[in-house]
Amino acid sequence: MSIHKNIKAVFFLLAVVLMGSIAQAQQAIPQQRFDAANSLYQQSKFTDAAAAYQQLIDEGFELKPLYYNAGNAYYKAGKTGEAVYNYEKALQLAPGDETIKHNLALANQKVSGYVDELPLVFFQQWWQQLQLLHKPNGWAAGCIVLFWLVIAGIMLNRFLPGWKNKFLRWGNYALGTLFALYLIMAIDTYAVANDHQSGIIIQGNTKVKSAPDDNSKDAFEVQEGMKVHISDATKDFCKISLADGKTGWVSCGLIKRL
DSSP: OOOHHHHHHHHHHHHHHHHHHHHHHHHHHHHHHHEEEEEHHHHTOOOHHHHHHHHHHTTTOOOOOHHHHHHHHHTTTTTHHHHHHHHEEEEEHHHOOHHHHHHHHHHHSSTTTTOOOOOOOOOHHHHHHTTTSOHHHHHHHHHHHHHHHHHHHHHHHHHHGGGOSSEEEHHHHHHHHOOOOHHHHHHHHHHTTTTTOOOEOOOSSEEEESSSSSTOOEEEEEEOOEEEEEEEEOEEEEEEEESSSSSEEEGGGGGEOO
């Protein structure tokens, strides 16, 4: 009987080790592919490197180094629209990264008619930095924890007379304030993460129409890499606005949403 138990234990340990090895291999594969893409870039095979980075992005990997390197590869390959898009995505994950800002500025210099957006004021920059403290799920989880801590503090203060003191009361105020902050940030970061109202034009010499119709007259022209705000959309057309206030309609297929 003990022999059978020992055999089962050995098989169990082997299964655990095997599953662990498989998990490590699965984690290593994307890193190996990322390293291979980096190697292609170093060999000046920029189009191939961009395609390798893009495949990882299409599979759902959202990392600042991945978007940044993809932006570099697309920039070297002469695909300005894709370069700007990937730099913008990298900047969303790291708003304060000066290297990304510098490379994005270089890419934007290649965009004909580029109009820079108004710079953020200091409190907007602080708010962006605060947003990065947690992901939306992290803010939501913190909100739930703080809510129950506030409830526990109120219950202690109400039903345990010996606990009624100014320290507990001020502690409840502090927890309540933190709860309100986490609630606001959970809502705000969720809204930002699901806001796809801006995008990058990915085709050069794009005619912007005065109405959502191919037969309507041309309003103006936008170039590859131009960042636009999307304010409305039909099945095939998106209404865009530029930083200088111009508005018009273009095919939604020519915009890559951020």
